Each structure stands twice: as C-alpha cells, then as structure tokens.
Amino acid sequence: MKILQLTSHYYPNLGGVETHLQDLIRELIKMKHQVFVLTYRPLSTNSPWSIWETSQFLKVFRIPWFPGLFNKLSPYPVLEFLYLAPGLFIALPLLLIISRPQVIHSHGLVAAFAGVIWGRLFGIRVIVSTHSIYHFPSSGLYRWLARVIFESADYNLCLSNQSASELIKQGVSPQKVGRFTYWVDLDKFSPKDKLLSKKALGWSGQFVVLFVGRLVSEKGIPELLKAAKKFKSGINLKIAGSGPLEDQVKKFYIGRISQDMLSLYYSAADLTIVPSTHEEGFGRVIIESLACGTPVIAANRGAIPEAMDNTVGKLIDITPKNIIDTINHFLLHQDRLTSLSKKARTFAVSNYSNNNAGQIISAYGFPTG
Template sequence: MNILTTGMGWIDHTPGGLNRYFADYVKAMTQQGHSIRAYITAGGEKTSAPEYVEEVLREQGRKGTLDRVRAFRQAVGSRDSRWTPQVYNPHFALYASLIGRGQLPRGIPIVTHFHGPWARESMVEDRGASSGQQIRYRMKKTVEKLAYNRSDKFVVLSGYFQTVLEQEYGVASDRIHRIPGAVDTDRFRPADNREQIRRELGFADGDRVLFCIRRLVRRMGIDRLIRAMAKVKSDVPGAKLVIAGDGTMRSELERLTAELGLGDSVRFVGRVSNEDLVRWYQAADFSIVPTVTLEGFGLVTVESLACGTPVLGTPNGGTKEILEPFHPELLFRDDSPEALAYTISAVLRGNVVVPDRASCREHVMQRYTWQQVARTVTGVLEQAIGERHKRVVR
C-alpha cells in the first residue's frame, strides 16, 4: 500500500527514541513491500535518510516552530500527484497539526502513532507552574487534541500509553491498537569479541560496567542513579557507571557526581554514534533504565537485551511491561536512589540470579522484531482503509 507518514527528526541528526523508532519503522514497512513517502526535519541539514524520506526545510538554519509546522504542511501539499497515498500515518502531533483532511485525498484514513503526551512531558521537565508554563502547556494540549480528533485509529507501544491516550485525550479503547516497539536485531546483537571491546573502551578486567543511555532531563531519573552509585561504590568497588546522552541537566549531573566523590566511578561520554552505542551495550555487564515517569516503551531496554546485556529498570511504564514477564528480578522495587542501590549491589555481588546473555537475546527475538511489528501494523492500516472506505461509500 501507499503510506504517507510524518515523523519528527532523523536519528543521526537528533538522537532519541521517537526518531530511532521512526527510522527503523519506515525501513521495515518498505521491506514489507509498502511504498513510503516520509517527511522529517533536520533543520535543512543533510542526513543519512534514504530516498523515500524527505527533509521538509529547503534551507539550512534554525527555524522557528511555526516555520517547521508550515514546512510539513507545504511538503505534504506539494507531494508528487502521480503517487496517491492510501493512508496517512503521523508520528508527532505538532508536525501533523496543520495537515488537515482537506490536504489529503478524500476518504483516506489517518492512523496515528502515539509516542507520548507531548504537553505533559514539557510540564514535567519545566518543573514549574508559572502562568507562562501553564499557557504553553494548554497550547500544546490543544495542538495534540486537534491532531488526534482527526484520527481514525491509533497505534501505541505499551499498555501504559494506551491508558494515557484513553484517560488524558478521551480516545475510545476500540480505536487503539497496542503494538510493542522493536529493534534492528542485525545491528543490535551480541559481540563476537566482547572482551576486546571492553579493553578498547578502557575497562580493566575486574570492572563491573553499568551503562545508561538517556536524554539528560529530569524525568529520566539520572540524578537518582548517580546518588545510588555512592552506595554501590562502597559495596562493589569495581562498579563503573557510564552515562551516554546529553540534555539540559548535564552540568547539574556532573556537579552532583563531583560532590559525591564519584569521579572515578561515573563517566559521562555525551552523545554516541549508532555504531558506538552498540559497542557500549555489548561491553556492559548491565544496562540501567532509571526513568521516573512517562516511559512509553523503553526502546533502550530491548536494544540492550538484543545485545545480550541484561537490563535493570524502574517499574514504570513500558519498562515494567518488557521486564516483568521476562525476569521480574530485573525490576527495582521503586525509583528511589535507595531501591536502585539495593538491587544494583545485590546483582553485582551475585545475590540475585539474572538471565544469561543468550536468554536476553532470545527474549527479543521472540517478541520485538521489526518483521513482527511491520506485519501487525500493516493489518491495522488495512483495517482502517476498509472501514474508511465503507463510510465514504455510504
């Protein structure tokens, strides 16, 4: 089928879970045999995106929010008239907000991927309730509702986000399809030479390596993980925590690390390339996902497991849904520094039985592959097309 889809950014330009999902998703749907026309923005800069993914900004340079939204609208409106979409599949409410049904061929359905409550995420990060913040929150919520009110169906990656979509946006449950995320299992796989990779990354033989890749923002819980490391360090002197990613909290987190005397135990490596990300997963003894709230799926969790590396995560949102049926002992009791420290120390000391690397990989191969996701999403799109066609014919 012909699928018109809009995302946000591109993964090699703007790292993040939504952009990683979108890049792998459009690739998987193309491999499924669909014809894709996808639109993203990287600020007009060149990316590694394939030919069926188009940058909506024609010139480089920083553009305001309204400029980007208008650029998506213009790109959709000026698409090749010889190619007619059968379904519109947006992935980010803001960039879909000005694309109304009047711009689309009559009778095509809109199937929206819901990747999270954009307005509430902003409120969590702002940590305030000033009048200006409240105004911005209400504006974002209005934009979201505008986009979602047009949608025929929704795809969510977790039961947690299905609940959010129902309770915060009033979407009926029969319009929502839960289809977990997936991982490129050819890219994210166990290393053939894990010990060599560990040496190349600067680890000694006795080091117990913990890896955490997150945006360095409030809801990710990195500050709690660093506080937990103060206790872990005293329990397991060889414990080393590597924090990858960047964000508004980086300076604050680096100061906290210094204040707690963890300079030799916690390393910040900033943004890492797609290739290096795989190496970090492969080298680690455990990945840590300390998210406090709004963890819609936990793509980093399945990436790590696909590389054979067990994941310790907070019992919040999508992380719990991935880990609990696999090995519940991998879940922290809660998201407090004390709970994180207790489980990390217990695991590193060998007091808790954890799955081996082959079992981690197998869990992903059975449940979180793009081939499975592409087939299931295709079924949802076909259903939406059929139902919309019946309504139009009447």
C-alpha cells in the same frame, strides 16, 4: 504503495522514535513501498543535516526550524505544541501534492494535528502512532483538541496498554485504538563475548553500569548522579548520549554512540540502567540491551513494566538509595546477574523481532506479505 511518515523528529536527531522510524522504513522498503518523510531539522541533537535526501525508495524533506528550544519547552506540552505544529502544518499540503501518498502515518500529537486536517481535505487515510503518555489535563481546550485529533484519525496505534487506555478515557472510540510494539534488528543487536567486549572498550576488570539516552532531568540523570557519588569503588558508571545536562555528567561521560557500535557497549556492560522519572512511553534502550543479553534496571513506572519484567532485570522506584541498593545486590550476587543475562536474549527474540512491523503495516490497509 506510497506512504508518508510525518514526524517532528527523525534521523540524524537521536532518540527512540527516530530509531523506530528507521526500523519501520527499512521494513517498508523491503516490501518495495515508496516512503516519504516530512520532518524538522534536528531539534535536540547537534548533528549535520540536509534539507532534502533521496534514494530509490526513500525521500526525506527536513524543514529548517528554530533549534535549541525543544528541551526547554518539553515540560510545557501546550508551548511545545505551538512550537512544533506550524512548520508541519504549512509544509504538509505541498508534499502531499508532490508525493500523492495513499497513507499518512503521523507520529505523535503534533504530527497528528497536521495529518488529520490535511488528510481529510485530500481524502487520504491517516494513521496516528503515539510514542508517549500524555497526561492530558482533566478539562480545557488542550484536552478537547487532543480528543478531536485522535478521533479524527482513521486509526490510532498506541505503544503501550497505558497509552491506549489514556486515549479511550479521552473519549476516542475503542474501535479506533490499537497497539503496536517496537522491535530491533536482532542481528545487529546480539550478544558479543563480554570479556572481549570489555577489552575492546578498555573496560577490562570493571563492573560497568551503562546509561544510554537523552541527557535531560526526566531521564533520571539527577537521581543517577546522586547515587553515583555513593557507589562502591568497584562500580563504574558510563553515560552515553546528548542533551543539556552534558556538563553535569562529565565525570562519567563517554560521548554519543552510533547505532552500529551500540551492541558492543551493551555487551560490555554488566547492567543497563533506565532511571526515568517521567512516564516513559516504552523504553527502546531496554529492548536493545536485552537483545544483547544485558539485564536492565529500570523505573517501575509508565509503560516500562510492559517492556520488561523481573525475569530479565529489576523494576524499581527511582531514588538514589534504591539505585545504589539494586546495583550493590547484583555486584555481590553475580550468579543472579548471569541467570538474568541468559534469559534476556530469549526474551528479546520472543517479543521484539521485526514481525512486530506487521502490526503497523496491517493498519495501513494493505497486506503484510
């Protein structure tokens, strides 16, 4: 079967959605499906890229577009929509003629807009995945358009219960709304000896708190930096990722980490922190860290409480004081940290294996086996 993945963001852009798409495509290729990807050039990551990429089962077309605007427009959903929608909308019919897929899988509202219109005109099944919580206005054109887009899809897969509830409250038929869950490669993301991992990274003897993600305000960078000013001398903050706040985190910045190296960094860290101040769609960093046996301190908001609970870390309201107090608690009670670490891997294996891919593949309308 031929499946077209339609998305604003894809590798080599960095982010949770991009990594999820790589995981999904890997599973589809294992099943010998032909996969096409229509996306933009990297918009929030300064990485080398090519317009056309092809292999036996995968073909990727990246639209040249205007970089440097995504992070500036992301606080303004309507402007972000207007920035991202035209390219996908114009290019999609051309790729449909070339690829003739049986399914269009649109990721996010922007891709769904193009997907449902052209899918209907070409008579192709359209699946939409939501990867975030939108907080639509209570009325107006934007809310109406979003409802029409989601209702026009054949099926909507939501990353969290909160996202599913948001669509249903919009007026989308409950029969068209379901759930899916991210997964990780549990062989790649697996615990490594902590002392040896610390030694390999030059972190021996350090109590390390690790942040991995986009360096933007909504990820809680300002609150984390305020907290770091008052950390005890034994606490070492390490920040990895990319984004417009790189200059602000220089004191703690360790650069970007490749997917192949992430498990080493998670294993070497004593804690991973996810201090998001917006409604996080799920939190892929959480499940990667847990798979490596490293407990997580995370924001008690959005869909994060659906991704983890206090048996494998600590959910907190994000303030500099709460960050400090929680890290200090684990620094002083490392037996508690050890207990959480033992449970983390088991939690990840139980909840985040590649069996979760079946939730998506079933929605395509063909067997998972």
